[in-house]
Amino acid sequence: MIVYLPEIYPDELVYSWFCRYYVHSGCLTHKTALQEILYNRCNNPSKEFLGHLNPQMSAALQQYYPIENLVLYNTMFPQYARFISLDQKKEALYHIEHDFCDAHHLFSILPRDDEDKFMKYCPICVNEDRQQYGEMYWHRIHQIRNMQICTKHNCRLVNSAVIAKSEQTFTLCPAESFVIQQKPTIETDPLKIAFAKYMTDVFNAPMDLERDIPISAVLYHGMRNTKYMKSTGKTRYTKQLAEDMKAYYTRLNLSSIASMYQIQRVLLGDRFDFSVICQIAFYLTVNINDLTNPTLTAVQIEQEQEQNTHYMKDRTPIDWAVYDAETAPILEQVAKSIYNGSASETGRPERVSEKMIYRELELPKHRLEVMPKCRAIMERYNETYEENWARRIVWAYNKLKSKNEPFYWSDIRRLTGVKKKNIEAIIPYIRKHAKEETADAIIVLVK
Template sequence: MLTYFPVPYEDELLYSCVARYALHTGQADNQKAVIRDIFGIGTAVAIPDIPSHLQDLSRNVSRVWKTNVNQLIAEFTLAPLYFPFLSEMQVRQTISSMASKEGGKIHTRMGLVASSIQPPTYFRFCPKCLEEQKRILGECYWLRKHQLPSIDVCIKHNCKLENSNVYFHPKQKHHFHSAIKECQPCTAQAIEVNKDERRLIEFHEQLLMNPILQGFGPNRWSLFYQSLAKDLGFVHKNRVQHHDINLFLRKKWGNSRFNVYLDEDNSNDWITNLFRKHRKSFHPIRHLMVTSVLMPERTLSEVLDLVAKLPTERIEPVKITVPTDMPAVQIKSHRDEWNKLIEDNPAWGVKKIRTLSSGSRVYAWLYRNDGDWLMFNSPKEDKSTMRRKVVDYQDWDSKNVINLEAIYAELVQSKERPRLTQSYLVKQLPRANSIQKHLIDLPQTKQWLDSHAECLDDYIILRLNTAYRIIIEKNVEVKRWRLIRIANIREELITNRIENEIQLLENKGK
């Protein structure tokens, strides 16, 4: 057992506590010794977000820190960010793995490995938070809220989070890097954060500050979003209007720093699937981008309370059979009449037979009084529907190209247009879903889309030039940070080509 372990600071990663222990005990260069001290084993891996071996750690530090596995998970890891959006089984298995020595499958089990939203490349810090920590505490540490995937702003100081010198998942698997050694003081870059962006970031931080070690499961979230769509008027004739929801969310997030999660190819699919029956879990930012703007009067705690009250399993309607004491002769009479209708109309299905006056009457009587027999003695399909219309792919292909040319000419003139991805362009066409499925049969359409679809660099450069014109019109100095902010560009998306364009615009504005 250890006789010393540093007192954790507010919102500190457990990883950071271990790194400070190594520094305080003079073992920063002997990480194997640190791992043996903390975990009692020399093979534990330094995982920053969702670590394992927590049972061993809590036991080894129990003399100086009375803690347990659940407290460590809730207050010093990033697991609470994900738990409410997973199934109960996933959460139980994750907590069990985090407590044990078998943590190799944690990220896969939680769906993080396959997710398109990846953790930050480097540990990050806020320059102003760093100064405060050094001034008040005499040292600095890694904050959990600065390592959240997709969040690159410190809303406490309204400045951009800076990358440190150490990878978030470094190649040195057993090394715990301390913030005080890896963070270089720098000037904070001011960031403007609008109301919706701030609320979304606050929702992320609230998941960490008010942890829920419970998975609500897919059925609860399915029912919640179906009810939400109905309450907000996005349901027509019992059908969710996915297109209207997409338009609303695009309007809300289209000009924000989070628009990248709407502009990717097939990005609309996750919104549509979110309002359908859930067959998989969704990344927290997906949920929070929707709930934060569709429920502006609700706090995150209130939203989660609503979800928690819903049933964990789908309640199937109970089939009620009404017992009857019908005479056998009456049953036989109706059966014979139904069989005669089928015999007289061999090409008809049930729906067409019921259009007959006698057909509707007989079907209704049998459905109420002899339902099981009716189900086994009905036409299986309407044979008339077997005559399918032959699709003229060549004509369809040519019309698509004509429509695309007209749509494209209008879109490129729009000052605040979205990125013209292949998926977005197809969605502007009639029968868009069918086109996606039959692109192999539509060679002209596919060739046109391949040649006109806009790559991410081109779209970002377009936004930079729009930002440049706005700055010039306002008669203010053209600065790199100002271009990036007005163009809503994430730092990690800036390639060499984009950086060259930024420098070109800066020089042009002098």
């Protein structure tokens, strides 16, 4: 039973709220807190989204706030979903709200750069929060990728020791326990401040859940009357734009600067990355309202769509070797996180299928066929269903074992989805992926 749910603070991550629930509720252990929040003991809380909540928790939340509002105002949803198509956006919202679907199945969540590996905080906000609320919390706005400054205080953000992505051994890390008192460093570069402010405002702008205006059309019109597009609108100089943007954002010390292909794919309407779009739009000085609340007419949208078909045929020829080399390290990280389970909120290791890779990287059909470096990675991760089932079983066994409670084959089956009739074919792989004693113990349990 949920006894006491504290008030959620402005711009607080739901995850942070749960962390404070754990601190305030008087739950004796971390484990009990997680059990009160999550669907079952096999779920992990989600740092960026809601996680798989149990019915009591979900009912308790709804007493305070509509879940849709929590998703929109207290998760990182606007970072990943702001620029996807209206249908996809609505579907994603529905699934997160109603069946607590793992967001990785709904839109692309790319691996993080080193600079974005940890939860960030602003030392001045820490003091203000403590004065105003008696405690600090994880602010959503500080966790935006590529965000280096708190725009409320123009203060540089500091990395905590808390890893930002989903992990296999997941814990509630209240900001109060993980923040180290720091002397604030004030940012003085007006351009850096302006860019951080731009991302903040785009992130916070209301999300349009009515109209479907493709971001590619918005950027097409934002590019008119710039030197990157001929006045006829029929030719676009993407390569020049990418080079100029690179020089510009290098001066700003941005940790991940949009590449030529990322830019091209956003402009062609097959990628929707928040950071890439903010970089293009800020560089082209598209105003925030035109970006987040565009008022293009049907004719203007059609104009871009027509030109787009033309650009597709006429696009700067893709240097496949470069594209392959650029994509390979990203693919490696995505494949690894699917393989070892850190890509999913449950932590379950999955088979790296081409379907998943195409979805995660938003690659056009058959694209991998002409990318040998990427192909080689896919082959390295290639495995049979039986081998994957074996890895899932080993994972489930270790997970259940670490809880120090009795468990049975039925628990493993529930976690892994593996059927008993396949066990004989799986056993050799269990031996391959587990230590001898573990393998023996598992086999006794499953036979």
